[in-house]
Amino acid sequence: MSYPWITLSRYFGTFVEAAWVTLQVTLLAFALAMALGLLAALAKESRWSVLRLISGCYIEVIRNTPVLLQIFIVFFGLPSLGIVLNAYTAGVIALGINVGAYLAEVFRAGMQSIPKGQLEAASILGISRLQVFINIVMPQAARAVYPAIINNLIQLLLGTSLLSAIALPELTGVATVINSRTLLYIQTFSITLVIYLLFSNVFSWIGNLLGRRMFNPPLVSSVKKPVGSRVKRRLNAIRGKSLPANNLQRGGLL
Secondary structure (H helix, E strand, C coil): CCHHHHHHHCCHHHHHHHHHHHHHHHHHHHHHHHHHHHHHHHHHCCCCHHHHHHHHHHHHHHHCCCHHHHHHHHHHHHHHHCCCCCHHHHHHHHHHHHHHHHHHHHHHHHHHCCCHHHHHHHHHCCCCHHHHHHHHHHHHHHHHHHHHHHHHHHHHHHHHHHHHHHCCCCHHHHHHHHHHHHCCHHHHHHHHHHHHHHHHHHHHHHHHHHHHHHCCCCCCCCCHHHHHHHHHHHHHHHHCCCCCHHHHHHHCCC
16 A cells, blocks of 8 residues: 555656646746736726727637637747747746736726725825725725635646646646556556645645735725725825815815
8 A cells, every 4th residue: 555655756846846836836826926016917907098998809809709719829839930949938928827817807896996086085185096906906906806816826836737738847747657657546646736735725724824014904995984084195295295184075075
């Protein structure tokens, strides 16, 4: 009974290296996805129709086509255009582009969840659009979409298994190679499954920990008066001077 595990113990270092590659690809692709998602969301909400069109095409094409096909296009298709990428780089780019389209809709939903009264009040006070986005929209939108962001990170981690199709030595690809050498199907893939499960739970735990640190107390409360007070202080800080309460009432914040 112990023979299969003794045999697989010889591949311990290989599993560790594959797990490290998987972790690297996940984090790099997620960083790319966050950047692309934010840019696409801002473009989709832009006043310029060209930017809205480009963002809309990107989101619709990526969200409605198989991610494996997108990986193949980046790895096998781009060389025909003179762009040759190794499996590692192609995997990061393909997964980043894919998850970025989903994050774009997540970010857009968060921005649309901000009460219109706050934006109207900021406009009345003459606050620039950049200041409104940084100081009013982003903090509240981030809290609203934070769970969805962590969920996309975990889905991205699991999606790295598709990179075995382009011979990237990540967990699934390495497990397939080890299985072909040992023919220990259940043991090999069970170890791989446990590693994925460990990574997923660690990401979830870290995400929950950071969420409690960043968003406690909540940015939006069910009590109406404190919400107006916090928004009032935020607007005053941006404006750099005290404002009468009746101005904020006319702006729709209180």
